[in-house]
Amino acid sequence: MGRKITLATCSxxxxxxxxxxxxxxxLESIEIAKSKGAKYRLGPELEICGYGCADHFYESxxxxxxxxxxxxxxxxxxxxDIICDVGMPIMHHSVRYNCRVIFLNKAREVEEYFLPRMLQDVTGQETVPFGDGVLSTxxxxxxxxxxxxxxxxxSPHVDxxxxxxxxxxxxxxxxxxxxxxxLRVSLVRSATAKSGGIYLFxxxxxxxxxxxxxxxxxMIAxxxxxxxxxxxxTLDDVDVVTATLDLxxxxxxxxxxCHPHVESxxxxxxxxxxxFSLSDSQDIFLPPHDPIxxxxxxxxxxxxxxxxxxxxDYLRRSGQAGFLLPLSGGVDxxxxxxxVFSMCHLVCEAVRAGNTQVLADVRQVVSDVSYTPEDPRELCGRLFTTCYMASENSSQDTCSRARQLAEQIGSTHINLNIDLAVKGMLxxxxxxxxxxxxxxxxxGSTRENLALQNVQARIRMVLAYLFAQLSLWxxxxxxxLLVLGSANxxxxxxxxxxxxDCSSADINPIGGISKTDLxxxxxxxxxxxxxxALSSVMAAPPTAELEPLCNGQVCQTDESDMGMTYSELSVIGRLRKISKCGPYSMFCKLIHMWRxxxxxxxxxxxxKRFFRMYSVNRHKMTTVTPAYHAENYSPDDNRFDLRPILYNTRTGPGSSGASIARLPKWSLKIPLILKVAVTELLRPLDL
Incomplete structure (x- = not known):
């Protein structure tokens, strides 16, 4: 046996x-390694799927x-004739592993932890137990x-x-x-239903x-x-819950x-x-709490x-004096x-209930130390400015709906026209x-049409921030004022x-909520x-109103532009994020759900249309307004949707007999799989 070896690693x-x-x-890296005489080739981590796949790691x-x-x-x-070390995810026993990463968890070990001197002086102890122990009174x-x-x-409560x-x-x-x-309540109940016990959450x-x-x-269970x-x-900063229970x-x-001796x-x-004791000799007279x-x-x-x-919370901690919202008269x-109107109700209710912190905060926000909010509409007028930004493509219906809603909630309402600013830019x-x-x-061409829509939307964003900064002045x-976004x-x-555009704002309270729920x-x-006023809002078709009207009526609708309804989008969003579906898996599920x-x-x-839209527009998620998290299929890339912002959306050479356009090039096999699946399913049904 020889002593000299040739190894290869690569970037x-x-x-x-x-x-x-x-x-x-x-393949190219392996070929080069072999040409240099290597018998072992080491590749990067997760090199087959790419390390940046992030949440795609969970997709089948x-x-x-x-x-x-x-x-x-x-x-x-x-x-x-060469050892190839490649990186890829593997599922084993229903768990996905990156085979080059090892996590070590020490279960139920207790060590000695040395206290800082300042605590030693207080407690008289040099060390305390550190780890997985329980407290025995x-x-x-x-x-x-x-x-x-x-x-x-x-869960640890089992053992x-x-x-x-x-x-x-x-x-x-x-x-x-x-x-x-x-679900949270069910888990707490379940924690004590099987083997008994008291649970404090x-x-x-x-x-x-x-x-x-x-x-x-x-809660207590x-x-x-x-x-x-x-x-x-609640707007209360402190909420204490107590219960008397019988051990x-x-x-x-x-x-x-419960029979621990027969358990594993x-x-x-x-x-x-x-x-120390939690109980007392006199507690026999205390009535225990009944289930609720x-x-x-x-x-x-x-x-x-x-x-x-x-x-x-965001308003009172930001140091600002209220909110400004571009109000279009649509659902969002x-x-x-x-x-915002509901927030004003909560503030007035808290003040009536004697919450001194809320009263102090609202006085600071409105810069009036003697102010006491009593009417939500009046408070809304102090804290909330709405602005309808009309253009030559806006309809009277949306203008009227925005004005009526502003009147009913009491906001300070502004009507302005953006045509002069748009014409100046052009x-x-x-x-x-x-x-x-x-x-x-x-x-005009498609490019011209899109650019003309975008300049209107972006002008609205600029004007929203201008009025937010200077309207009170x-x-x-x-x-x-804080600018509110309203993209669902x-x-x-x-x-x-x-x-x-005007969806670019400081914060967005509905960015994690579906159109259906809204x-x-x-x-x-x-x-x-x-x-x-909301009845007419709900009855109107969603529209951006960025293209010319047809005989004074809106021609452009959101669902027509997107090629799918909002209810369909909600289903697709849950399949993509919660069910971890790629294009092929999603197609397999939807042919039954929508049959x-x-x-x-x-x-x-x-x-195919959804995944192409998702792919080509993914870069927008880097600028999306920070939104209240309300759904676990939110596309906010800050935390809940860890996917790339640049996808390969170019189509490769088509195969012979292809009757359906290829999907965005997300993977090696998706276009072929989907084409074959659809083709084979179409034939027997004669569609």
Missing amino acids: LNQWALDFDGNLARI DTLLHCFQVLKELLESPVTQ KDTCIGSEICVELWKPR MGLDGVEIFTNSSASYHQLRKAD ANQRGCDGDRLYYDGCA INGDIVAQGKQF EDVRSYRGER EHKPYHRVKVS EWQLHTAEEEIRLGPACWLW SSSTACI GVFSMVTGKLPQFRANG ANGKAGG VDESLTGYFTKY KSFLQHCVDRFQLT DNLSLSEVANKV
Whole structure:
């Protein structure tokens, strides 16, 4: 045996999900390594799918296409007579692994932690236990789990319960999401229903400076029943929940149901003994709390309350004097206006209830130390400015709807026309180039038509910030206004908005809410606040009003531009993010979900259209307004949608007999798979 070996490692400029290009670069690197006599070749991490695949790592399509590339590598003559070390994700026992990364978790180990001197002086101790232990008092045993551990399949409370722990605590930072509270309550109930015990759940509340709103919901449960419930949405900074419970109820419950000696072996927890009792000899006279029914909010109530509380926290901590909203008279901007109006209701209710902190905050916001808000409409007039920005493409209907809603909620309303500013911008362009673009309706090209729409939208953004900064100054008042955006989650998902248009704002309370939920929310506001102007808003087709009118009527509609309805977009968004579907997986699901309304080819075209829109517009997510998080299919790239912003959307050479256009080139095999699947399914149905 020889002692000398030749090894190869490499750096590859791989592209996330560019399976064709990644395969070619891997093969080239192997070929070069062999030409230099190497017998071992090491490639970069996740080189087959690309390291930047991020959330695509969780999609089954990604795993499928990685194996397809691996198959071609194995079959290629280039890979013969050399050890090839390639990187790709693998699923094993329903868990996805990056095989070059190892995480080590030490389970239930307790170590000595040396205290800082300042604490040694106070406690008289040099060290304290650090790790996974439980607290043993004279009368019971208490164990803790942290936030997400409650949601895990093997939560610590399971083993702690088998080890005799009677009280479980969870200090959480669980953020609000539509329809999430029910699941949270179910998990707390389940934690004590199987083997008994008491569960105390504490949670953060409010906006901590980001897109999330932490919605409270502190609770206490015993043996599967909730006995105390805290508030979910409130402007109170402190909300304390208490309950009196009988430890003997836990022991009796466990005596019948829990038999640790027949359970699988478990390692006992380290016990930190404390000479202290939670109980008292006189507590026999204290009545224990009875089970209660948890009062859940509807989704419409959650939209009315959650974003409103988030807006109030953001406003009072920002140092600004209120909000400005470009109000178009459509569902989205009207929903945002209603949320601000709901915020004003919450502020007035809190002040009436004696909340001195809210009173102090609202006085600071309006710069009036003697002010006491009593009427939400009057407060709305102080804090909220709405602005309808008309153009020659705007209809009287939208103008009227915006004005009527502003009157009903009490906002300070501004009507202005942007045509002069648009013509000025186009005049500059024409002076430089000698050309003047035209709308498609007037004989212009698609590029001209799109540019003319975009300049209107961007002018509105510029004017919104101008009025936000100076409108209070013009009226002799102090402070500036925060600009509110009003793009819903479905529009953001497809990129159906102009980059840096009036959707570009300081914050957006509806950016994580679907159009479908917003329509239901508006009906809720009609019933709750008697805002009758919303009825005509809900009845009107969504439109950007950026193209010329036809005989005074709107011709352009959002759903026509996007090629799909908002309800369809909601389904697609959930499949893409929550179900982790790529194009092929989504097509396979939708042909069954939509079989009563759409043909196979129509489903295929919608899937291809969506993924192309998503791909070519993904760059817009880098500038999307920070939005209140309300749905777990939000496309906000800051935290909830970790996908690339630059995709390979070029189409490759078509194959013979192709009757359906190729999808964006997300992967090596998707276009062929989808084409074959649709073609084969179409034939027997004779469509």
